[in-house]
């Protein structure tokens with residue numbers, strides 16, 4: 406049995422444990438909003454205190470708890486406690502528990518950001534929030550996340566998936582309807598902004614293949630189509646990166662889209678490529694599409710079913726699809742119940758934290774490098790700028806705590822063609 410198969414078999418065993426124990430336990434212990442019940446929390450805390458006296462690794466645990474407290478929301482801390490307790494009580498939450506133990510291993514990964522990501526004069530979350538998140542990292546750094554400046558993508562890169570007429574419209578602003586179709590008001594900064602964002606995603610994809618994990622602070626990709634933008638998306642950095650990195654390669658790339666809205670733009674741009682696959686779980690049917698043969702698509706309308714659905718789709722992809730050399734993850738936060746554009750009642754930080762851990766853990770256990778982008782998430786109403794930034798930081802935290810070297814399957818390390826120092830970005 407080769408290493409990849411053995412690894413996959415081990416992952417499947419862990420998967421079954423996670424599915425039967427964790428997701429079922431989530432249903433029993435959590436209310437509709439996903440928060441642990443008072444009773445289970447109190448019991449958990451009592452057990453945790455008792456365990457501390459018997460734990461020979463007390464100092465180590467304190468260190469890990471301190472790290473978790475520093476980086477996780479209160480929901481993350483509760484989850485952490487539940488995991489420790491359940492794990493020691495007989496293996497429950499085994500998979501998730503091991504995730505958080507792995508989280509103690511701080512691994513450095515590249516997160517691409519450029520001031521050009523916010524070059525457009527249009528004042529909307531998609532054209533501004535990358536700078537907000539970068540500023541938050543300056544003020545309150547996340548250990549193991551290293552900001553890097555990417556080179557912009559070129560027009561030749563964009564031509565892989567977009568038409569010449571559309572690119573000319575973005576250059577000149579004419580015709581006005583085409584240049585403004587994305588709902589981002591056109592100005593001369595829009596095209597450089599979009600190319601820079603795509604360059605960030607491309608750099609993240611290349612870095613992830615080398616290092617296991619990488620990210621990009623850009624958003625506004627997955628609705629963009631061949632001849633027009635859509636839904637605040639100008640150029641489709643996910644499709645450009647997928648096409649660029651699949652070229653001249655026998656291997657397969659997965660686009661995992663967990664934004665609140667469907668990724669119809671991405672689907673239209675990758676559906677005919679034989680080595681590009683798409684898994685799309687949304688909570689509303691905007692930009693809906695008919696999935697092709699290399700696509701799994703689900704729309705969830707009940708928050709209690711969300712994690713189960715994502716997990717089931719991941720399992721289906723694993724069972725039926727080939728092993729991927731890269732996962733491009735569109736980590737939308739607009740599923741949050743307080744997000745006016747996309748939010749679903751019952752979706753809160755707890756569920757989103759679990760989702761991020763599930764995704765990064767799924768990739769880690771299968772040796773799949775993962776490159777993530779910010780995707781949707783909008784201010785307004787109860788969603789302040791600070792809250793939105795904190796939500797997006799959850800993705801960075803989960804990515805940053807993964808032992809990224811595990812994200813490259815041993816057998817495939819030698820296959821990686823991209824040598825150190827030759828990434829697209831710096």
Ligand SMILES: [Zn+2]
Pocket residue numbers: 664665666737739747780781782
């Ligand atoms: Zn969205």
